[in-house]
Amino acid sequence: MSEPIEEFFERLTRDGPDRLRRADGSLRIDLKSGTTTEHWFVTMHGGDVSVSHRNAKADSVIRTSKDQFEGMITGTVNAMSAALRGVVSLEGDPTLLVLFQRALPGPPSTATRQGAGATGRRT
Amino acid sequence: MSERIVKILDGNTFVVSDPRGDIEASLTDPTGLFSFDTRFLSTWVLTVNGQRLNALSVDDLQYFEARFFLVPGTGTVYVDAKLSVIRRRAVGDGFHEELTILNHAEEPIELTVRVDADSDFADLFEVKDALKKKGTYSTRIDEEGLHLVYERETFERMTTIAASAPAAIDEKGLTFVVTLEPHGSWTTDLDVVTAAGAGGRFVRPKYRHGERRAQPNMGRSLESWLQEAPRLESDDDQLRATYRRSLVDLAALRFSPLIAGGRSLPAAGLPWFMAMFGRDSILTSLQSLPFTPELAATTLQALGDWQGSRVDDFRDEDPGRILHEMRYGEMTAFEERPHSPYYGCADATPLYVVLLDEYELWTGDRSLVRHREHEARAALAWIDDYADLLGDGYVWYRRRNEETGSRTSVGRTRGIRSPTRMGDCPGSPGPPANCRATPTTRRYEVPASRGWSGTTRRTPIASRKRRQTSSGGSTVTSGSRTKGTSRSRSTPRGTRSTRSRRTTAISCGAASSTSPRRRPSSPISWARGSSLVGAFGRWPREKADTTPSATTSAPCGPSTTRSSPGGSAGTGSRTRRR
Numbered sequence: 080m081s082e083p084i085e086e087f088f089e090r091l092t093r094d095g096p097d098r099l100r101r102a103d104g105s106l107r108i109d110l111k112s113g114t115t116t117e118h119w120f121v122t123m124h125g126g127d128v129s130v131s132h133r134n135a136k137a138d139s140v141i142r143t144s145k146d147q148f149e150g151m152i153t154g155t156v157n158a159m160s161a162a163l164r165g166v167v168s169l170e171g172d173p174t175l176l177v178l179f180q181r182a183l184p185g186p187p188s189t190a191t192r193q194g195a196g197a198t199g200r201r202t
Numbered sequence: 203m204s205e206r207i208v209k210i211l212d213g214n215t216f217v218v219s220d221p222r223g224d225i226e227a228s229l230t231d232p233t234g235l236f237s238f239d240t241r242f243l244s245t246w247v248l249t250v251n252g253q254r255l256n257a258l259s260v261d262d263l264q265y266f267e268a269r270f271f272l273v274p275g276t277g278t279v280y281v282d283a284k285l286s287v288i289r290r291r292a293v294g295d296g297f298h299e300e301l302t303i304l305n306h307a308e309e310p311i312e313l314t315v316r317v318d319a320d321s322d323f324a325d326l327f328e329v330k331d332a333l334k335k336k337g338t339y340s341t342r343i344d345e346e347g348l349h350l351v352y353e354r355e356t357f358e359r360m361t362t363i364a365a366s367a368p369a370a371i372d373e374k375g376l377t378f379v380v381t382l383e384p385h386g387s388w389t390t391d392l393d394v395v396t397a398a399g400a401g402g403r404f405v406r407p408k409y410r411h412g413e414r415r416a417q418p419n420m421g422r423s424l425e426s427w428l429q430e431a432p433r434l435e436s437d438d439d440q441l442r443a444t445y446r447r448s449l450v451d452l453a454a455l456r457f458s459p460l461i462a463g464g465r466s467l468p469a470a471g472l473p474w475f476m477a478m479f480g481r482d483s484i485l486t487s488l489q490s491l492p493f494t495p496e497l498a499a500t501t502l503q504a505l506g507d508w509q510g511s512r513v514d515d516f517r518d519e520d521p522g523r524i525l526h527e528m529r530y531g532e533m534t535a536f537e538e539r540p541h542s543p544y545y546g547c548a549d550a551t552p553l554y555v556v557l558l559d560e561y562e563l564w565t566g567d568r569s570l571v572r573h574r575e576h577e578a579r580a581a582l583a584w585i586d587d588y589a590d591l592l593g594d595g596y597v598w599y600r601r602r603n604e605e606t607g608s609r610t611s612v613g614r615t616r617g618i619r620s621p622t623r624m625g626d627c628p629g630s631p632g633p634p635a636n637c638r639a640t641p642t643t644r645r646y647e648v649p650a651s652r653g654w655s656g657t658t659r660r661t662p663i664a665s666r667k668r669r670q671t672s673s674g675g676s677t678v679t680s681g682s683r684t685k686g687t688s689r690s691r692s693t694p695r696g697t698r699s700t701r702s703r704r705t706t707a708i709s710c711g712a713a714s715s716t717s718p719r720r721r722p723s724s725p726i727s728w729a730r731g732s733s734l735v736g737a738f739g740r741w742p743r744e745k746a747d748t749t750p751s752a753t754t755s756a757p758c759g760p761s762t763t764r765s766s767p768g769g770s771a772g773t774g775s776r777t778r779r780r
Contacts (some may be wrong), residue, residue, distance in 0.1 A: 164535040174461045188515075
């Protein structure tokens with residue numbers, strides 16, 4: 080198993096209350112690498128997130144290559160654009176898939192941006 | 203095109219043709235069969251014995267179907283009155299066309315009927331900007347029919363054309379050899395199906411031969427949509443016709459995003475803007491709240507689910523920001539356009555909070571508002587943390603995607619006016635015109651003591667006092683049995699009724715004997731106002747109001763009395779301060 084992906088799912092269980100509060104259901108992510116397929120089974124409920132490697136039936140399924148998924152979790156690949164291109168296939172509850180995107184970061188090159196309102200210029 | 207075009211649509215699938223029913227598109231000519239922002243058919247030309255046809259008339263039967271009455275020959279005087287050609291077309295998952303030819307002569311006749319077909323698979327943005335394609339085209343003929351295929355790396359789109367009558371199929375279309383007896387007729391069904399992949403099973407279009415009942419891509423049919431809307435009773439035929447037409451047009455504007463679970467929201471416009479737009483979907487939802495509040499519920503749900511969660515300069519996305527536009531075409535797929543979705547819009551986010559409040563006011567459905575607490579708080583945080591670029595209490599707009607993002611806060615969509623330019627961004631690195639203050643933003647407070655826990659936000663902002671332009675008109679009452687009592691615009695569904703000065707009334711469902719519903723205490727309340735008054739038919743209050751109710755007048759006519767946020771017990775009213 081690749082390190083960034085493991086770290087992402089570890090982080091997911093910690094960040095769930097912030098990022099995935101609205102998601103409710105199960106999501107299986109099938110990651111293909113050569114002839115092998117790695118399964119990640121994520122259950123989300125009110126911000127509680129648990130992760131396992133079960134290859135079980137889920138409300139939604141994401142199928143893609145390991146490389147593409149690494150791109151998604153590092154912000155270099157946009158999940159929606161990748162799905163439109165056909166490099167990521169999505170099945171099941173579309174709402175869950177959209178909400179899961181909240182756990183994915185923006186592009187790494189994007190400068191952190193905030194308006195003056197957040198920097199205390201307004202009185 | 204200079205001549206009249208005929209448009210029929212079903213969600214984001216639509217056909218634009220000439221009055222003959224023909225499609226002869228070019229990269230710059232916006233006709234064709236479009237679905238999910240891709241043109242799946244750019245040529246669809248009917249000839250009989252090698253001759254183009256002449257249009258006698260067109261029936262726009264419904265928003266999803268049209269009928270073309272044609273005769274052979276071109277020009278102002280047709281040359282052969284012995285033949286009639288009728289094309290009846292219904293759009294839905296591609297389109298279904300019934301082609302019928304009638305022989306009015308006493309003699310039999312042999313005809314060669316030809317339908318030329320092709321597709322350039324242009325993205326809507328390519329049509330708009332006349333851009334060239336980057337993929338490859340191919341055709342395939344098998345027992346299902348003619349397949350037109352476009353591929354670019356892993357991106358595949360396919361159009362399949364099938365006929366019910368025996369046809370000779372080649373790569374450029376279908377040919378039928380027809381023998382018509384005296385006063386005989388011939389007919390064939392033509393099915394055109396769109397697909398996102400080049401493989402897979404052939405799926406028929408939504409409509410079959412002889413089917414005329416609307417089958418929208420959503421839970422409610424056109425019939426139930428009309429039946430469940432408030433009823434208008436009037437002795438004015440024109441008003442009744444206008445009201446019904448408005449409901450049908452609103453039904454045509456419905457769009458069911460994949461995440462809406464069969465429910466619908468208003469798209470931005472048909473046919474080119476049959477997509478989810480933040481501002482447009484919200485404003486139409488606001489304007490239709492008295493009649494079809496479920497549109498607002500779906501808008502709040504879909505836009506809330508797609509709310510921005512990260513910083514992405516290409517998509518102008520920020521945490522808490524409500525999207526501007528969502529598209530599914532090739533250029534979006536390859537990130538040549540940022541609409542997956544694109545967030546560059548100044549007012550969709552404040553408008554989202556406006557709609558949340560108004561929805562609760564009109565429907566009393568507090569559960570949805572509570573369910574969207576997270577999105578509302580994130581939207582408010584965006585206004586303070588990301589939108590207030592100058593720290594002066596205004597929402598400012600400046601795109602970070604300088605290449606393909608929206609230059610102005612209202613985007614580049616046609617037919618929408620540009621915002622007033624309020625001033626330049628001092629110290630901003632880009633051209634001054636790139637930074638604009640939007641006058642369309644309201645401020646809200648979230649009382650910690652009511653409903654939600656959290657901090658109270660009170661943001662001072664320059665109020666804009668506007669002249670009231672009351673012009674009289676119909677009166678909104680809460681329940682049709684409450685004449686002369688305190689009136690509230692906020693009534694639960696099933697009891698609301700609108701009455702005009704004379705003999706017009708709108709009612710919804712059976713008359714209720716319950717007392718008029720007071721505006722429930724809202725978790726979100728007005729603090730300061732600005733200039734969207736005309737759009738909503740309502741005047742914002744200048745500050746948080748503690749009186750039980752306030753009489754307001756809308757520029758469009760209705761005069762209403764609405765309760766204050768906390769006014770569950772009060773009965774008095776007063777004229778709003780100006």
